[in-house]
Amino acid sequence: MFGDIDIETHRQWCVNAATNAGLEAIHPLWREPRRALLDELFAAGFHATIVVLRELLLDPMALLGRELTPAVVDAIAAAGHDASGETGEYHTVVTSGPIFAAPVPMSFSAPERRGDHWAVPVGLAADLRQLCLQ
Secondary structure (H helix, E strand, C coil): CCCCCCCHHHHHHHHHHHHHCCCCCCCCCCCCCHHHHHHHHHHHCCEEEEEEEECCCCCHHHHCCCECCHHHHHHHHHCCCCCCCCCCCEEEEEEECCCCCCCCCEEECCCEEECCEEECCEEECCCHHHHHHC
């Protein structure tokens, strides 16, 4: 299952990787309007945190580690970038939403530079083990 929206070269890479593993690549978001997908995510009640971003496009100190919200998406779009992150502007981790039994307890470390990207190392909070055993 892949979350690609409309970049054909990446979709083909996913299809090839899945085929080589004996699997079928499924792209349920393929060719859906980018902003509509974000609006659907927010309306459904999902929460995501920006954990990686490309420094040349976005200010890491302004956005890294922030929750992805409609206001953040608007700010990214107003700066002339793809607000969905489809072209590599940023990556997120989803921490809660309607399909989660409870929010995933995450820990976020200090930002690190990784080439032309910045990342917030993500881990599972210590109490996750207890959550899984319930």
